[in-house]
Amino acid sequence: MINRFRALWNNVFRKDQINHDLDEELRAYVELVSAEKVRSGMSPGEAYRHTRREMGGVDQVRQRVRDVRAGALLEKLAQDVRFGVRTLAKNPAFSLVVMVTLALGIGANAAIFSVVDAVLLRPLPYIHPGQLVNLSENEPKAGVSGAGMSWPAFTQLRDHNRSFSAIAGLATHSLTLTGYGEPAEVSTVSVTADFFSLFGAQPLLGRALLAEDGEESAAPVVVLSENLWRSRFGADPNIVGRAITLDQRSFTVAGVMQASFRTPFVGQKDQIWIPLVEDPLFGGWRTRPPQTHWLPAIARLRPGVSIAEAQAELQTIGAELAHQFPAESGWQPGIQPLQQVIVGDVKTPLLVLLCAVSLVFLIACVNIANLLLARATTRSKEMAVRIALGASRRRIAAQLLTESAILGLLGGVLGVLLAWGSVTAFASAVPPGVPQLHPISVNGSVLGFALVLSLAASLLFGLAPVLFTSRSDPQANLREGSRAGEARGARHARNFLAAAEVAVAMVLLTGAGLLLRSFAHLLSVSPGFETEHLVKAEVSLPRYQYAKPEQWRAFTDELMMRLQTQRGLEKSALAVPLPILDNSINLPFTIAGNPPQPQGKANMANYVSASPGYFQVMGVSLIRGRPFSVDDTAMTPPVALISEALARRNFPHENPLGRRLIFGFPPNGNVSREIVGVVADIHDVSLQKEPGPMMYVPFAQEPFWGAEIVVKGGLSAADVAAAIRAETHNIDPGLPVTNVETLPQAMNASVAEPRFRTLLPAIFGAIALVLATVGIFGVISYSVSRRTREIGMHIALWGRRPRAFAAWSLGSRRSWRSSAWRQAFLRLLRQPAFCLACFSP
């Protein structure tokens, strides 16, 4: 082994000495053999010639010695690379086209792969991620799955199980942080005490939450995320132990959690964690009856416990719960791997994107194969000369593949640069629904992916010229000017490649076209309410100071009064929640006087609490009856408005006015309300979803701890924001006004996800089209240049130029029509139906 290394070392670094020695050795051999022949009676000249003939040529012997030496392959490779680089540099336009094409293909793939890698492939960024599971409660008969757990079920499960080493519940919303600059809403995750230990998350400063913090009597503490600590608290190293004010209540900072830890499902950088018991909203929910399923829960399986075993134990516990709370029968705890739940519905669109982008890559490869093939025909004479001079076909193939590999790797480098440049823009275009527990970046595995791609590409397009050269006849190629046209085989190969390219590009374009059409359709859908000249802002009330509905009502009454007396803000209203922009509230209702609905088949409708001017401001027309008025107060009988869809569904043949519906936001679920009017349908959930049944109540009768304010008028969003802020702070300086946007802006953001799903395939389709066009142009112009003589002959024989071209183009079209590839092309064209099924809502 050591000998081999020494030999390799010498061959590489003392090459001249070694070669000189070999020459000397062979010369000595020739002279010694000649001398022997002279001794046996030959003349010196004759002996010398004889010897050389016997040897079969000194050069050949020298080459064969070199071939057996250590590192001979390496030397050949170096030679090929040198020669390849020279050839490519001699043809800069060609090399540039190939590398840019490849860079587009590889860059697009690497960029998409970096998203797929961050979202789908990499395990969750927690210790032993395979043990993490998501717990939910399901009611299969009612078709409800993946609901949160009720508090009794959660505690029962947490305290009486053998399958899990830890279970933690988490609920998300936002709290108002005051005292550090402008009051701000902070994304808050309220967690049970085991939360951080379950994930094995280590704090950067201070401590994470402990079991004691979950006690009812504990002092309120908060854990800050590193990003928030840096942006909001100036990375204050003495933050631990300080008090911060959340919703007007003092919390002591227990610790700062490092930035790499992100809460599953939330994935936000700026956030805080507080114990669930201290949460102004959810803390109180723990006393709710077991019928309310609100708490998402995550658990860690004990080592060695499988999901099936845990599922079996959950069944038993579920049965016990049903025994304990008979109203709960039918509900079952469910378990799923955490990663599966998090990745959920982004998997298919991402994989479809990956497919689309790999088609672009395929087109790029075919394109380059075509270019190389065209070049191989022009280089066939060069190859023939080299074969005639004694190069083996294998050697030539190796050299051609080396050239392709150089192109491939250079293209790969450019592609990675492209991906690196675009991935930031790309990551910001990813809609908020895509969980980003890992940052999207060009990392090692993306680089590896790009390397594999460029090598695969080199092999793919490098094989075309190799196959062509190995089939061609060097003798025919050597004959000067022997060829009027071009080889039939090469032409067919190129036609086939061009056809395949068009086919793939058509698939992408058709898919992109369908997506664009459905997206355009989505944008053209009227939401059912006006958006022009509307501005919205959110005011949120801290729930410690403003604990009672009377206070909420008093605040909003005051605010609306102050706003509506200002110039330009007369048309102000408030509602919770706003359609499309906020999560809708879906509640069950019953119709007074009708027999109760069977279990699990309750009537459901979306619930909105709105101020009197809301329908006028939003441009939602009243169909019959009356709108809410300022006379509908907490003192007057409860009233409600319903949407046309609800009227159609539940009162098909009668006048709903005067009938009573029993519904309400908890805890007012059993309030009977008189229907006083019917309003037009609006898209409440999203533009994709058809308008469903809605029920509205007066805000004065059913207030919330905050509201969305909508203002119609000519004022800019900034002016409206300033006015609302000023008036809000006149009432209470500690209140935040957030999410100020014009409605068109906000609506635009609401279609971010469909846009993301449309934009990328559209871009890929465009790239594919450009590549395919360039490819076809290349093939045709090359073909014309090769067949100039043929075309000239046509012109000479038949006279007119057009006919010559017609004959020529007919020829190629005939070959296209006859090819089986046309069939494949047509078959491929039918595929986009699949893409459409994946994308269309």
Add this chain to the structure above:
Amino acid sequence: MPAPQSDLLQGTLDVLILKALALQELHGMGISRRIAQMTNGAFDVKAGSLFPALHRMEEAGWLASAWGESETNRRAKFYSLTKAGRKQLQTETERWERISLAMGAALGMS
């Protein structure tokens, strides 16, 4: 380009070279002549096979080489066996004995 002597069994040339060098160090032509002499002229090793083999075996560490003077006072490269080369010769010899016995038995020549 002369084809490598096809009637020379794979590995035969290596043994012959090792054997030729067992007694004394020789230069290229010397090895060729010695092999012819040892095999009663059955094997005439051509330069096209000899030199690649010599260089390969030297790289493998079986042979060592040094420049010296030939019998005609010509500067020439002399090859000699290394320790590894002697060991290799021994293993090869044993292997050949086994093969020739086996072949002899198979062809009914014993």
